[in-house]
Amino acid sequence: MRTSSDQLVVRSLVQPSFFDGDAVALARALIGATLIVRGVGGLVVETEAYRHDDAASHSSNGETVRNRAMFGPPGHAYVYRSYGIHWCLNVVCARGQAVLFRAIEPGLGVDAMRVRRGRDKLEDLCAGPGRLGQALGIDRADDGQPFDGCDLQIHVPSMMSQRILVGPRIGITKNADLPWRFGLSGSPHLSRRFA
DNA sequence: CCATAGATGCACT
DNA sequence: GTGCATCTATGGA
Numbered sequence: 669m670r671t672s673s674d675q676l677v678v679r680s681l682v683q684p685s686f687f688d689g690d691a692v693a694l695a696r697a698l699i700g701a702t703l704i705v706r707g708v709g710g711l712v713v714e715t716e717a718y719r720h721d722d723a724a725s726h727s728s729n730g731e732t733v734r735n736r737a738m739f740g741p742p743g744h745a746y747v748y749r750s751y752g753i754h755w756c757l758n759v760v761c762a763r764g765q766a767v768l769f770r771a772i773e774p775g776l777g778v779d780a781m782r783v784r785r786g787r788d789k790l791e792d793l794c795a796g797p798g799r800l801g802q803a804l805g806i807d808r809a810d811d812g813q814p815f816d817g818c819d820l821q822i823h824v825p826s827m828m829s830q831r832i833l834v835g836p837r838i839g840i841t842k843n844a845d846l847p848w849r850f851g852l853s854g855s856p857h858l859s860r861r862f863a
Numbered sequence: 864c865c866a867t868a869g870a871t872g873c874a875c876t
Numbered sequence: 877g878t879g880c881a882t883c884t885a886t887g888g889a
Contacts, residue, residue, distance in 0.1 A: 750872095750881065751880065751882045752873070770881090796882070802883095
């Protein structure tokens, strides 16, 4: 017996062309995808878009040593050190644009995540870009690496029926009103509530 | 639940 | 020296 809510969802590794485009569109498209880093990861429940002509973006003042990856090819990681402590993971799309992974629902390698994070309950393991980076073992060496299905993987579902939340980005002061943060409705793994 | 201070690396003024 | 795309511990309502 099938009901109308029964759906066969197939997840497939994305092609490089999937990433080549606008950050806002990609940030939305990545909600419900699966992010896997060296066998550890889960369902993407929160993202943010950063564009080139965007005062909140690290790329807004042009290419530097730090943001070099944001000006490299699409589908590669841009990893930066946040507040001197955390490693945060982006995927580069159009030139000077990237999507920040802000939260995932832990799915694969949860034990490894707990060891790296130290003590947390499931809802807090990957709820926030710094927490996610720590749980997934992200560091400087991942900067510029490709999402090619080896160390770094993105799989997308064949269909997405979930509602997607939209709101302003977190922790910025410039361009703070733009609705470029996306979330999976009802997820208990978000870094913060949507208004 | 909310507010705040401190930790910490590093690009930029 | 200043300012972060953050997180944690702590204290109060």
